[in-house]
Amino acid sequence: MNASSPRADDLAKRLTAFMNEHVYPAEAVFERQLKEASDHWSELPITTELKAKAKTAKLWNLWLPKAHFAEGLTNLEYAPLCEIMGRSPIGPETFNCSAPDTGNMETLILYGSEEQKQRWLPPLMEGEIRSCFAMTEPDVASSDATNIRTEITRDGDTYVINGRKWWTTGAPDKRCKIAIMMGRTEPDAPSHKQQSMILVPMDTPGVTVIRPLTVFGYDDAPHGHAEVSFVNVRVPASNILVGEGRGFEIAQGRLGPGRIHHCMRTIGLAERALETLCRRALTRKAFGKPLADQGVTRHWIAESRMEIDQARLLTLHAARMIDEFGTKAARAEIAMIKVVAPNMAQKVVDRAIQICGAGGLSQDFHLAYAYARARSIRILDGPDEVHRETIAKMELRKHATGGVDAGSNV
Amino acid sequence: MNASSPRADDLAKRLTAFMNEHVYPAEAVFERQLKEASDHWSELPITTELKAKAKTAKLWNLWLPKAHFAEGLTNLEYAPLCEIMGRSPIGPETFNCSAPDTGNMETLILYGSEEQKQRWLPPLMEGEIRSCFAMTEPDVASSDATNIRTEITRDGDTYVINGRKWWTTGAPDKRCKIAIMMGRTEPDAPSHKQQSMILVPMDTPGVTVIRPLTVFGYDDAPHGHAEVSFVNVRVPASNILVGEGRGFEIAQGRLGPGRIHHCMRTIGLAERALETLCRRALTRKAFGKPLADQGVTRHWIAESRMEIDQARLLTLHAARMIDEFGTKAARAEIAMIKVVAPNMAQKVVDRAIQICGAGGLSQDFHLAYAYARARSIRILDGPDEVHRETIAKMELRKHATGGVDAGSNV
Amino acid sequence: MNASSPRADDLAKRLTAFMNEHVYPAEAVFERQLKEASDHWSELPITTELKAKAKTAKLWNLWLPKAHFAEGLTNLEYAPLCEIMGRSPIGPETFNCSAPDTGNMETLILYGSEEQKQRWLPPLMEGEIRSCFAMTEPDVASSDATNIRTEITRDGDTYVINGRKWWTTGAPDKRCKIAIMMGRTEPDAPSHKQQSMILVPMDTPGVTVIRPLTVFGYDDAPHGHAEVSFVNVRVPASNILVGEGRGFEIAQGRLGPGRIHHCMRTIGLAERALETLCRRALTRKAFGKPLADQGVTRHWIAESRMEIDQARLLTLHAARMIDEFGTKAARAEIAMIKVVAPNMAQKVVDRAIQICGAGGLSQDFHLAYAYARARSIRILDGPDEVHRETIAKMELRKHATGGVDAGSNV
Amino acid sequence: MNASSPRADDLAKRLTAFMNEHVYPAEAVFERQLKEASDHWSELPITTELKAKAKTAKLWNLWLPKAHFAEGLTNLEYAPLCEIMGRSPIGPETFNCSAPDTGNMETLILYGSEEQKQRWLPPLMEGEIRSCFAMTEPDVASSDATNIRTEITRDGDTYVINGRKWWTTGAPDKRCKIAIMMGRTEPDAPSHKQQSMILVPMDTPGVTVIRPLTVFGYDDAPHGHAEVSFVNVRVPASNILVGEGRGFEIAQGRLGPGRIHHCMRTIGLAERALETLCRRALTRKAFGKPLADQGVTRHWIAESRMEIDQARLLTLHAARMIDEFGTKAARAEIAMIKVVAPNMAQKVVDRAIQICGAGGLSQDFHLAYAYARARSIRILDGPDEVHRETIAKMELRKHATGGVDAGSNV
Secondary structure, X not given: OOOOOHHHHXXXXXXXXXXXXXXXXXXXXXXXXXXXXXXXXXXXXXXXXXXXXXXXXXXXXXXXXXXXXXXXXXXXXXXXXXXXXXOOOOHHHHOOOOOOHHHHHHHHHHHOOHHHHHHHHHHHHOXXXXXXXXXXXXXXXXXXXXXXXXXXXXXXXXXXEEEEEEEEEOOOOOOEEEEEEEXXXXXXXXXXXXXXXXXXXXXXXXXXEEEEEOEOOEOOOOOOEEEEEEEEEEEEHXXXXXXXXXXXXXXXXXXXXXXXXXXXXXXXHHHHHHHHHHHHXXXXXXXXXXXXXXXXXXXXXXXXXXHHHHHHHHHHHHHHHHHHHOOOXXXXXXXXXXXXXHHHHHHHHHHHHHHHHHHHHOOOOOHHHHHHHHHHHOOOOOOHHHHHHHHHHHHHHOOOOOOOOOOOOO | OOOOOHHHHXXXXXXXXXXXXXXXXXXXXXXXXXXXXOOOOOOOHHHHHHHHHHHHOXXXXXXXXXXXXXXXXXXXXXXXHHHHHOOOOOHHHHOOOOOOHHHHHHHHHHHOOHHHHHHHHHHHHOOOOEEEEEOOOOOOOOOOHHHOXXXXXXXXXXXXXXXXXXXEEOOOOOOEEEEEEEEEOOOOOOHHHOEEEEEEEOXXXXXXXXXXXXXXXXXXXXXXXXXXXEEEEEEEXXXXXXXXXXXXXXXXXXXXXXXXXXXXXXXXXXXXXXHHHHHXXXXXXXXXXXXXXXXXXXXXXXXXXXXXXXXXXXXXXXXHHHHHHOOOOOHHHXXXXXXXXXXXXXXXXXXXXXXXXXXXXXXOOOHHHHHHHHHHHOOOOOOHHHHHHHHHHHHHHOOOOOOOOOOOOO | OOOOOHHHHHHHHHHHHHHHHHHHHHHHHHHHHHHHOOOOOOOOHHHHHHHHHHHHOOOOOOOOEXXXXXXXXXXXXXXXXXXXXXXXXXXXXXXXXXXXXXXXXXXXXXXXXXXXXXXXXXXXXXXOOEEEEEOOOOOOOOOOHHHOOOEEEEEOOEEEEEEEEEEEEOOOOOOEEEEEEEEEOOOOOOHHHOEEEEEEEOOOOOEEEEEEEOEOOEOOOOOOEEEEEEEEEEEEHHHEOOOOOOHHHHHHHHHHHHHHHHHHHHHHHHHHHHHHHHHHHHHOEEOOEEHHHOHHHHHHHHHHHHHHHHHHHHHHHHHHHHHHHOXXXXXXXXXXXXXXXXXXXXXXXXXXXXXXXHHHHOOOOOHHHHHHXXXXXXXXXXXXXXXXXXXXXXXXHOOOOOOOOOOOOO | OOOOOHHHHHHHHXXXXXXXXXXXXXXXXXXXXXXXXXXXXXXXXXXXXXXXXXXXXXXXXXXXEOOOOOOOEXXXXXXXXXXXXXXXXXXXXXXXXXXXXXHHHHHHHHHOOHHHHHHXXXXXXXXXXXXXXXXXXXXXXXXXXXXXXXEEEEEOOEEEEEEEEEEEEOOOOOOEEEEEEEEEOOOOXXXXXXXXXXXXXXXXXXXXXXXXXOEOOEOOOOOOEEEXXXXXXXXXXXXXXXXXXXXXXXXXXXXXXXXXXXXXXXXXXXXXXXXXXXXXXXXXXXXXXXHHHOHHHXXXXXXXXXXHHHHHHHHHHHHHHHHHXXXXXXXXXXXXXXXXXXXXXXXXXXXXXXXXXXXXXXXXXXXXXXXXXXXXXXOOOOOHHHHHHHHHHHHHHHXXXXXXXXXXXX
């Protein structure tokens, strides 16, 4: 059901083997190195090591889209690989397939000028630097992009940027060298033409990482999420992506594949949680029998299996739709998986925590952190409610014409 | 996503047109004729008329399996047709595709002797007679087939049957001429060898339809569900299917496609409920605006769309599994759709009722009856709990070997 | 927790004994008499018999409010009695405590003129006649009372009524002699002053019971729910309640105690469903052990117990609020129980049905009918959504003043 | 509904004023001091300051039980105070009313010898030292107390203790001077007589705090939860509580009031989350209107209000039951609130997070931490499943006798 080509099948097999041999065993090492690191915001030795091994194993930049790279994959081929990588919090970066870098690279490929591509794509594709995407702003509901207040003002050959962003993932990371930023160039244009995207090197004067933000107590170091201020930041006018007022258009184009990736990682996370649940249930006894023999545990296992399989099928269906008909035609499906996958994962992980007992809440299991990740996806990239609204609007539109009543007499 | 071959696509299109032109408009006629009928348990004129039209339109016996009929369809091809027919309670019979007849005919095709087939298949395939499947017994949980107590005893060239069945769907129908009955031939055999299936003509002395049973107040006339007693019922020994002790085996073989059919019909029912919900929401106003503009309504529409699409994808996936690998390999998937589809439909229909207000509970809408159908599927053919148990068992088995830990360090 | 006075305790004990001795055993008799009745809409002999016994046992008109009758009870005292009666569909009428009669009698007591009271109260309190409340209209969302379109026009000493109502509970009943009807007297007044209530004897020319409506498949005979048309119906001007434009005010005043009664009956219904669930689970075996020993069954029992107890405590709390501070002060609590009680009952009954298997859907158990009742309460007297809106509005109002922030720093 | 005596009313008023004036404003100070502290596991200056103020305000040791202290309160009186304190994570300690100290002090009062009381009660009641309760063990499901493996062996005038505990809340705190520990004295006794409780001063040789555990990403410093090892720890024989084999008995006696406290704190936490939700919804705009005007937000507010009120009424009911009939008679109610309160709080806080957007996940709001607390209560002190089992067992017992059928004919 997952793999759709012999090549993707082969990659999936090798990826799984690599995860088993190198990635899962490295998780504890990562935790230890992070704890002992004098600097929380720099690449850890274990990460450098894993990346080198992945390159050697030719499991690098698997995200490359077939549409632009001969060696690339379709969304449907890449999706199951994304699931495998997403099983571990340190999986995606190992293979240079982590957010927000893949989305940012894809944005550069689709919308960057030659100069922009030459400057930024090579080090990103080599995994030498990282990037961030600065869109969300404090104090407003950024899911409504017309709320965005950061100003990008033309001044001769430069743009001057003033504003404040938060939840800029990756900004605290010392390797993060470039931000794609969204801000308002034309406050008086129609609402979907007000915003632009622009490249801002992180070392530009006036860019300040104010503080890291936590997610349920986790700071996600060394990558992290930051509040960032932009005060009279000047960048060359050529840093604009495509042109003024094209911000929404770029955001839309960037949208589809990124959602597939996020959702498939979340499904991987849930699948692993279910495995942990089952294994723990088989070995943990209470009141004379393993938890796995108790009815409620079995009920949860069945529910989890049904929910995971449905979410995966829906996400693969969306991937196929994008491949065949494009992002716009798949809009409803993309909105659906953005709601379905994290809500599903939240439920599955919650059950796994319950079966693992207090340990499941702690650093001894991957579950509490997985919960924090799943929960945050329900908000990041647009909250559930915004996507449900998209789905409802498209559903109602089918019936709003007052045309022929196809198949119902009421 | 639905159709998997040009031929199935064409059938879907013609079927939809037929439903719009003939079936939906006939629903009210059916209700009126039933109300005015002097005999509740005979075929209504409108049904006779619809069947004739369907035959003429070459939309007859669409269920024929490709494995046994040149003109047949795979499960994956038939599934979307089943969904379309299931949108109306009077849909499936119109096309001679209704339960339990399709399952019974399939059983005869797979397990019947030549004599059995020649006697019963032609009139069933012509829609001249109907059939029933007598398995469930009162007072015991029949989902555990070892609970079945009806006795089938060999006596020379005949079998003598004594027992009591209920929820024998179709038994009150005057057109019902033949029962496939499950009973115990060998009480001392291992539990899965105790049961046999046997053909019992409904006019055999000793067969008595005791009373019709209602489902939420509906008697489902003229088809119905009955309590049936078998007192010293004698049938020729040649009426046994395959042989003594093969009851379980037949039940298993009959299982897969029947589940697909039931689930797809249920998805059709839910899809139509969502359409009714949307249309009603667009036209019904409260507190100054249409219900369709109110947030909770839109939330329900989005949830319903996501649930329906996921259930459909899972059912089509199960259909494909059966087609490619057989019923046994698809056991988990078959169990999953049996749980997912009716639970989903119950939720969607409940929301549609709420949007329609009190009318939604009444005879003026198809919803209350759809609810009763969806709810009963959660019990008939094995309750949810039995299928969840199957799923959990298979999931735990993956981890029970204590073998290599694939992909998790806990 | 339930009873709040020695007198209420004593009544509860006697009521329970009466239910056990007379009412539960009469349920099957009622069903049989109804089935065999030549006229579906007249009082059955068993009902006459039960009413006579209840009168003799001094368990009659227990609903009388203490505020107006020396022998009356507070809402808090009456609530547990209401729960006991509500356990059986034929319970409330036995004791002359059934809807809509209690609400109508209370309305007459509170808002009726002396003449109106003398004419209608005695036969209602004796159980000689019944009444109906005609408010809901077809085609509109009547939860928004400004949607009501029936016209009540003054013409000299009479009012002329034209309109159509449905879901007029009790209207098909031959004993129903009087309707309290809501309609529009002043289309140009402010929206809450447009409506009036008026008494309409059912035998007035122009009043026609068009047809009975079903709830799921039940017609609730001999009481029933009807669509009723009013064509040039003339009644004396003195039939108006209180005065023109007072319809909303009366509806509000009528509201509180009626809700308590409905909710407590629903809690009784749920409590009995849980009993049935437990008893059935203890005796029904599947896969080698009673359902009561299976984890999911026990989970359901625990959930049901927690939900029932919470709903009961909330309803008793609302009763106490009404008794102490009046209907208006208890508005949020009254809205809450209207949502909580039927939603809870729907869940509990659904679980009980599942444990009882297919039988639970049929006429052999009280469950399917109980489900239909619980489900319909989520719509009648205002759908869930309207009551949730009331609750939310009152909650938000606490914070809307922008005043001192009591207890939160965010 | 909350307050049950003029004195409790007065305390509630003063407590609320104190929270507003001193505690909420101190939350940010606490966070800052903790971040800047050289030692994470010592009392912070702000805590010392708050405690002094609370003593001066005579809001100190409010938990004292009326049964043992003239100035004490009943459970019903104390419950609403507990709710107020529980609104802030730093609330309970401010008033010397925090877990596990109140439970430990109550245990000493009920089961301690004179010597034990004189040694430990005064510094605990003064807030000079803190205590911990060492029961849960790694690797086993400690909800089944027969799984406990720590050994307490008599050796002359001493007991020798060997074992390992985890989730010992408060153990990392430098102020923690005394542990009440549960371990096995008599492995061959009947299962409920195997365990004993014993006092272990934390500075006894052989007691080692191995590591702090995190809940989601929080370490709950300076109090914390620890893994603690006991290697040949020797304490005087007089440190045993009551006597060998009395561990279960003490655990039971300790149980009731502690549950009430925990649940009421959790209700306070949920109530505050709802306030934050409402305030945020009133000020945060998306798509042209405040979130508070959007239907789903209002639905959530209504659901939250209904769930909180029901949970509070159930907890107060349990408190009253304990006060009137004792812990044993209130066993079902105590089990119910242990399930209801944290599950309710988890839902309410999750909704509040969603309304606050990404900020709700971070350190800027009290919500993510509140979520972690609510979630952990579903496991600590026995997971949901164990309490549901208790409830189900007691419910089924009502029907198991096969006695008279009270009120149901099926």
